[in-house]
Amino acid sequence: MASLGGVDGAVRGWIDGLALAMLRIIDRLRPAPVIILSLDGEGGAPAGLLHRAGEADKPPLGRLIAEVDGVRLEPAAALRVLRGSDLRLRVPDGWILERTLAPVPTKSRPFLDAYVRRQIERVTPWRAADCFYTTRTETAPDGPERLAVSITVVLRRLVEPTLAPLIGAGLRRLCIEPDGTKSAEAGVRGSVTLPAVEAVRLQQMRRLTGGTVAVVVIGVVAGLGATAWIQAGQQARLDTLDQAIAAKRRQMAAITARRATGEGDAMQIPPAPLPPAIVRLDRLSALLPDSAYVTDLTFEGDRVRLAGISTEDVAALIPLIERSGLFSEAHFYAPTTKREDQQGQRFFIEMRVTSAGPAASPVKRDSAGGRS
Numbered sequence: 001m002a003s004l005g006g007v008d009g010a011v012r013g014w015i016d017g018l019a020l021a022m023l024r025i026i027d028r029l030r031p032a033p034v035i036i037l038s039l040d041g042e043g044g045a046p047a048g049l050l051h052r053a054g055e056a057d058k059p060p061l062g063r064l065i066a067e068v069d070g071v072r073l074e075p076a077a078a079l080r081v082l083r084g085s086d087l088r089l090r091v092p093d094g095w096i097l098e099r100t101l102a103p104v105p106t107k108s109r110p111f112l113d114a115y116v117r118r119q120i121e122r123v124t125p126w127r128a129a130d131c132f133y134t135t136r137t138e139t140a141p142d143g144p145e146r147l148a149v150s151i152t153v154v155l156r157r158l159v160e161p162t163l164a165p166l167i168g169a170g171l172r173r174l175c176i177e178p179d180g181t182k183s184a185e186a187g188v189r190g191s192v193t194l195p196a197v198e199a200v201r202l203q204q205m206r207r208l209t210g211g212t213v214a215v216v217v218i219g220v221v222a223g224l225g226a227t228a229w230i231q232a233g234q235q236a237r238l239d240t241l242d243q244a245i246a247a248k249r250r251q252m253a254a255i256t257a258r259r260a261t262g263e264g265d266a267m268q269i270p271p272a273p274l275p276p277a278i279v280r281l282d283r284l285s286a287l288l289p290d291s292a293y294v295t296d297l298t299f300e301g302d303r304v305r306l307a308g309i310s311t312e313d314v315a316a317l318i319p320l321i322e323r324s325g326l327f328s329e330a331h332f333y334a335p336t337t338k339r340e341d342q343q344g345q346r347f348f349i350e351m352r353v354t355s356a357g358p359a360a361s362p363v364k365r366d367s368a369g370g371r372s
Helices: 002-029 078-082 106-123 156-167 195-260 276-287 314-323
Strands: 034-040 047-052 062-067 070-074 086-091 096-105 131-139 146-155 173-178 292-300 303-310 327-332 345-353
Touching: 002 195, 034 156, 047 078, 070 078, 070 156, 086 156, 096 106, 096 173, 106 131, 106 146, 131 156, 146 156, 156 173, 276 314, 314 327, 314 345
Parallel strands: 034 086, 086 173
Antiparallel strands: 034 047, 047 062, 062 070, 096 146, 131 146, 292 303, 303 345, 327 345
16 A cells, blocks of 8 residues: 555656646746736725736726625626736735845755744734745855845735635736836735645646546557457467468378378369350350351340351351250341441340250360350
């Protein structure tokens, strides 16, 4: 079980790292538009205007309106403008406190957050749990072994009513800064960056990355399974063919052995007799003179239609066919015509196959047989 837990932790860590890398690539390739929401805290009710950075003199994209049960952003389409944006929530200067803490050893960086949380309750009138805060560090003037630490703190209850409709708007980043801030750069001194927004993005990317990895793994496993199944089927066919080839080889070896002992003649298989129709056609071809050859032959039941060309008298073909005893009722079923080059005549003969005829045995042609 411990080993399974270690594997699960490694996979989760790998997916988290991949998701974080994907977010960094997206942020680099597609910079987020900067949207500023200037909040007016007078009267204790949050209200403000939404506009793009550098376009404060243009009509606002939306307005934040205070209501009894919270705040809402109008028009509703303004929420779509916020999707994927870098939102700067500008609050009155008195809402944000900035403090410089005593330098700490560089080696204590892993424990810096716990140190900061304790110091918030010492240098501000609030508890750490009641605040949003951002910690900034830099090398201390007295050497690289120490860190200079500063914190920026804002009270949660002052900004949470405003943040409620914004957290789920699909922001890329959300930064709380004093109203007097002039820079459009995120993370300036005196501002508080909300990690919750980036955590939501990271969670969404983690789910997308995990789902994609799962689909790829399932596809690979399915592909390997299908490949193994196909290979097993091909191997089964190869085994069957190998067995058939081995059987044929044994049979050929037995035949060779019998022939070597004089039993080969007994193994000869007599040739199969030819069908009567083939015999009649062969005899018909032999009956036709060299001056006549067949161009078309059609069977319809026991009727045979013969078309061809003859360079001699075609009328002599009818008695020739009748005398064979293989066919009867021979006659021309279409007029005889001259060829275009006047070299011979086209003939069209129809006949009926007689029920009696020669035995179905091989036919020996004479050298004067006709062509078909």
